[in-house]
Amino acid sequence: MMRKYQRQRHRVLQIVTKLLTPFVLLFALYVQFHGDYGPGGGFQAGVIFAAAFIIHGLIFGVDKTRLVLSPGVIRVLMAFGVLLYALTGVAGMLLGGNFLDYNVLAPSALSGQHWGIFAVELGVGITVTSVMISLFYSFASSRR
Amino acid sequence: MLNFLALYNYWVVIVLMMAGLYIMIARHNLVKKLIGLSIFQTSIFYLYISMGKVSGGTAPILIGKISHEKEKAGSATSAAAEQITTVVYSNPLPHVLILTAIVVGVATTAVGLALIVRINEEYGSIEEDDIRAMEQRDPV
Amino acid sequence: MIEQLLIVVLLTFLVVCTIGIIYLRDLLAAVILLGIYSLTAAGIFVVMDAVDVAFTEAAVGAGISTILLLGCLSHTEHVQKPQRHNNYWALGMVSVTGILLIYGTLDMPRYGEALSPANSHPDLAQRFINESAGETGVPNIVTSVLASYRGYDTLGETVVVFSAGIAVLALLGRKRRRVDDDENEDVTNPELASSASDKSDDRGTNV
Amino acid sequence: MFGVVIIALLITMAMAISRALLGPTIYDRILGVNSFGTKTVLLIAAYGFLTGRPEFLDIAIVYALINFIGTVAVLKFFEYHDLGSGAYQEDDY
Amino acid sequence: MNFFDQVPALQIAVPLIGAPVCVLLRNGRAAWAVTQFCSVICTLLSCMLVAATRDGTVIRYELGSWSAPSGIEYYVDIVNASVLLVVSFISAIVCLYAYRGAEKEIQQDKHYLFYTGWLLCITGLLGIVITGDAFNAFVFLEISSLATYLLISLGPDRNSLTAAFRYLIMGSIGASFILIGVGFLFAATGSLNMADISARIPIADSPRTVLVAFSFLTVGLMIKAAIFPLHAWLANAYHYAPVTVTALLSGTATKVSLYLLLRFFFNVFGIQFSFGQMLLNYVLLPAAIAGFVLMSVVALYQSDLRRMLAYSSVAQIGYIVAGICLVSPLGISAGIVHIINHALIKSALFMATGCIVYRLGHAHIQSLGGMAKQMPITTAAFIASGLSLIGVPLTAGFISKFNLIAAMLEQGWWIGAALILASSLMATLYIGRVVEIMIFRKPRTSTGTLEVNEAPMQMLIPLWLLIALSIVFGIFGNETLSIASAGAERLLTGPLAPALVPESAYLSTGAGQ
């Protein structure tokens, strides 16, 4: 009886969260890719992306969120983001420029810059997302 | 007097900064120390951002249509160049620096908090005094 | 005018929050005040045209930081013990530092000064504002500087985040849960400090 | 017009902050911080229109989101003293 | 792509890419292999840089191909090339040692995280050293700091956690001070590039701001470098960290901060400003001297070997700073030589201590009795590196001490020279005390014998490699001295870029027109 009451009590949050999460994710993607034109960028997008998972974890319990996005995957993504960034830089080196030189990534300097910035922002976003989620997992893991 | 007003921002920031530093040094609660660190660092960010503000300026996101088509890149430049003659932008550089610094700050806070959780597990306390007493009782 | 008023009032909020944090012994309240502090600071950043910074400060300072602090507090006591004595030594040191800083600001470029060295440097501030769009094709100067001109800094920043992730993983990773499994839950109780110290012993053997 | 709005917002923010600071109960503080966050969202929106760059409403959205998450987190912490528990599992009770 | 042009970037890129690779591998052994590989590659790369810059060449590498003040650049001359070499070499050697050395101290399932932290630490340290951008140095300082907090906290007993936390607080204060300093410099000059700053400081019309920037950078770096009154974090950190980590840090971390201090004092603010106007030598020299005298005394009274060596480190840092404060070619080169030599010596000492801890589980000085019988090679290594620390001839320590005293006497600082000698004598006492116990004291165990074997070969070989190197540098001291005096010459040339003429600065100002 009591439990049922509890369940009822959290129903609103649960539904709101379920509704909200896709929009938050969408917003994160918007911030990620619209960062060139407005405020935002990889870092902010990563945080917002992580925020979607955090609110999920807060409402449904972090164990449930772990099922959605397992710590193993998080760990890989964490490393992948950094690698993506660094390898973009190395790619510049291999194509004849300096480290992190985007001009050489594509035939024209401007589109090279475009791709370069896209790639590194993505790298930042992935790392920040996964680290933030990982932090949340670590701190919120159930004490009892 | 004018000087005083113009520098008022800086001074408040310095007061905040020192308050943060004071919390870090003088408070014996470990979490409080980290909160102090946050305040300290945030005030430093504020110091930087103040330097980049230009009176009458606006956020350093170029106003006007900039084409992101690759072919039109050349003309976009000239369009942007026209714009900047009329609009004053604040200095973007401190913003970039502070974006980095914020991230660094939160990373430090996260590591510090993780350490606190572990310290609490091992010592059963997050008070500097208690921990020190315990360390003295059983030096390793 | 409104702008200056906003800044002054918001700064006052910051000071009020800080004083609250210094004196409040309830850490939860301190965390809440820190959240307000960050939101206010982000507001000031907006007023100072640093929209990206405001964005980040809000997301990180008010969001992630608060959640991490709460996560930490959920493992620990959340009332600070009364401190027996005030630390006058620290106060003195901090005051000296503050006075030195204020001395340093006396001939700093005034707030909003367009001709200050920082804002007029031909190769940095001016170049970014005037040339970046042409050189990178990105209208958000902050993004272009962040990802391209100073992309190396941002790489460093990403690595910092990564380091923090690694550090927290190492500190609170799998092992901790194992401890939870076989230890009693009441580790926050200071009376059980001895049991906590026992645990440090089996950390070595528990590999 | 926007100036008046901003001044009004500042005053309400001051009131919210005083509640958050003075307490006395934790609910007062939570409510204080929540309404403070809401006012900030409004403030930023208003300021964006005042300076003629309303596209920065993005930031306001983030604030709203963060404010929501923060409040949920604080409440959850206060209720269960734990952030990660699944609120519906038996072992919580 | 010309490979040699890319060497500076590879110096950072290699360990930086190695770190996430370690995480992806999730295997302790594989992570070790990656770390060892990266360290060795870094060592080779920095050897190339030293070779290239030895004749006074300056290598400037523009990241992202953005020209210098706008983008970030690497600025490599003989001063930082040699520090790069020290850092990566120590890392390579200690990593070899860590293969066995870390296995007991660190839990098996955390090994890969440990090595990730290791690589991140190295990335950060190398990044600080190589960069020519003040803010970038701060960013990499934080990378290395975070990794260091992690490495220290992995220590085998719970005190390592508090040690890491205290270091975190002190380190963050230090880093924040550096950030403030860089900020004020930015306010005064509008630039972040060290060379550009050095050109603009003379025309900055806000001397107080520069002064405050200077003070904050100095204090921040003093904290990071553990210079005497601000050294408190070091003892705990070195004591409770895994010994392997201590061996790594003692050779690298403080040295890097000292390098940064050198760079700022001499090449960014300029000698005239730092020492003429700010009277830095009158502030820092007493601190350095008090440091090496007091800390040697403190080291005498330690009951734990690691702690003793930690305090001795603070004392040795005092020597380096004292050398620098003389602002003479001889003094600075003595300082730089001691940066190199002390890295070798102290790492070797901590590695020897690590061997003891590996077998004994602790390093209480009083219970080291019988060590010479049970672990003769380790004991011999400890004695050999201890002699080097004292400054006995034919060891690296002698070279640094000889030059330091010569520099002191050259400037007529009799008292300084005498105090260096006094502190050397105390080093004799505290090293001698340990050696005496190791050789003569009967073991304290109930059976009267110490039931331990010699440390494994994988630990002893790198240890003796370092010692051999310190002896080689003690005999062929010119190898290090020539690098150091080239470095001193470089530092004494003053600002990195010629000062701008004020008019041109105004002319080029385009804001608000």
Add this chain to the structure above:
Amino acid sequence: MNPLWTLLPPLAVIPFILFFGEKRRNLRELSIIVAGFVLLFINNRIYNDVVQGASPESGSLAMMGELSMKLSAEPIGNLFALLASFLWVITTVYSIGYMRSHKEINQTRFYICFAIAIAAVMSAAYADNLLTLFIAYEALTLSTLPLVTHAGTDAARQGGKTYIRLLMGTSIGLLMPAVIWTFVLTGTTDFEAGGILGPEIGTTTLAILAGLYVFGIGKAAIMPFHRWLPAAMVAPTPVSALLHAVAVVKTGVFALLKIATYTFGVDTLAASGAGEWILWIATFTVLASSLIAFTKDNLKARLAYSTVSQLSYIIIAALLASSTAITGGAMHIVMHGFAKITLFFCAGAILVAAHKTLISELDGLGKTMPITMVAFTIGSLGIIGLPPASGLWSKLMIAQGTLDNGYIWIIAVLMLSTLLNIGYLLVIPLRAFFKPLPAPQSEDNHHSHDSTHASDESYDLLSSNSMQAAGWQEAPAPSLWAIVMTSSVVILLFFYPAPLVELLEQVQWR
């Protein structure tokens, strides 16, 4: 011949010592004696070169900028090297008897350290500059430390501690700054004829510098840095012999002579009077240590204080800054070296054969150990400087040197000290020969007094001593042979000091 060759025999013999080890100890010791003879031969070749006025030198190894490590032969050094290499052979022979009959532990280690010490002495003897000298000096300190602490007992540890603390302390605290200061003042540390420190440096600086050198070379045992010498008495007797006659103390005074001659230059030193204040301390040391020697009943301790006193003779000789005095000092290194090593060998022989360490126990020992006691008499005469022993010549030359620079009062001190020498040294053979053998209960006493030897187990003399038949209880044959050898050299040098004089005539004073 390149003086670098002198390092070869002592270093090359180490692998042999290790290889033969305890198992084949005869071969082990044979290899050392062979090495000793090779070394003697090399030094002799160098002697031939030097006597003809040549100065063979080695290549130099650049160490720090201009500073390098280099060896070169000059007369004083060659003299010292000859002495040391000759005594190495003899000491080894003596050790064979002593160490075996005394059943010392770790003999292999003992011989290795001994060899290293000899190598260090060689490099000190032929050092071409202060830096090399300093390095050799430190190497000698470190390599003799295991010898001092050989027994491993608490007393040995205590003695070793005093030894290392005083010697390392003075060398790092005083000698090193002196070397560096010299380098800073002159830009070189080379030994040059006539010295590198000119009078332009100023008397005060020179006086301080001289003080730093004299006190910094703790091995010269000037008061108050003499404590290590009696403390090092805990070592086995061959080591004491090495320390007090050959290697350590002689390296100290030798270094001082060399510094006086080639760093200061006799002219500078004499003209500035920089050494005068130390002369007072040195003369005080001479007298005070003679008086202390009087009070010591332990034979080795008395000999140690006698050494302290004699060393200050040489310090005085160095500081007098006259060529005659320095020549006398160099001769005294040799004369005193042979005489004192004889005395120590005798002390060791008495310990091994009769288990006696106290002078008061020696009554009537002349009956059972006549050879030893005769040698002891000769040694004593050598120290005192009475014919037919060689000490006379060196003492005379030092006395002559005092007159050169007008320090007449020093002659008085020397006379007084000689009288004291007679008092505390000659009394010992007198007791041994003319006092009757005491009642046998003194056998029990020696255990309570003899705290210096841990492994002083009762040793069955009957089984190993071949001279038992004659009613003598002498030490084992090798030891006895060594004693005879050194004591005869003491006499030989009285009648035939010419080679030494010839060599020392080649010293370039300016």
